[in-house]
Amino acid sequence: MAIELKKKLSLITTIAVILIISIGGYYLINLKQGPYPASSFISLSYKWGVGDTLVNSYNSATGEYQYLNNKDELVKTKVKLNANHVIFLHSKANELDLWKLPEVIANPNANLKSDKVLRYEMTFNYERKTKKIIYMTDYNENATVAAEAEQLQKVIAQTINEAEDRYAKP
Known part of the structure; x- marks a missing residue:
């Protein structure tokens, strides 16, 4: 009888x-996803440069990508992000707490x-919200915010460049 009780307790403990691990894992995954699912992601707009007008830009909705090359020539091309790129950008943005970053990151x-x-x-x-961040590279007030903004910028640039390389190869 004691052996039977031990078997039942062992089974109950295992279950x-x-x-507990399943429920904990579910909540951890959902907390990491952020307030909006990847399926509600519509587009990304990315611009960079100095001065009044930002000549370098990318718009994922239209695929329009333009930038100044090493010879200061304006290169215009079309680059579309695939589903994997969109999911990657969305998850990286959530990982870097996109929604907690300030709108303007400048001194x-x-x-x-x-x-x-x-x-x-x-x-x-x-679908329901837009988050715009302006990041000045000389920002030095909060090192954590600067690091997150810089990392987000680098991830976006890298993803666009990977997509462009994919389109450039036949």
Whole structure:
């Protein structure tokens, strides 16, 4: 009888542990996803440069991509992000707490149209909400915010470049 009781307790304990791990894992995954699912992601707009007009730009909705090359020639091309790129960008944005980043990441009294400081504008469009971030590269107020903005900018640039390389190859 004692052996039977031990077997039942062992079975109940095993089931309870599996259930706790499953529920905990489910909530961890959902917390990492952020407030909006990847399926509600519509488009990404990414611009960079100095001064008043940002010549370098990418719009994922239209696929229009233009940038100045090493010879200061304006290159215009079409680059579409595939589903894997969109999911990757969405998950990276959530991982870097996109929705907690401030709209403007710049030093106090900074000139957002400065000819001397590189500026990035990143806009994430979802079905119900849009998040636009302006990031000035000379920002030095909060190192964590600067690191997250820089990492987000690099991920976007890398993803666009990978998509462009994919289209450039026959």
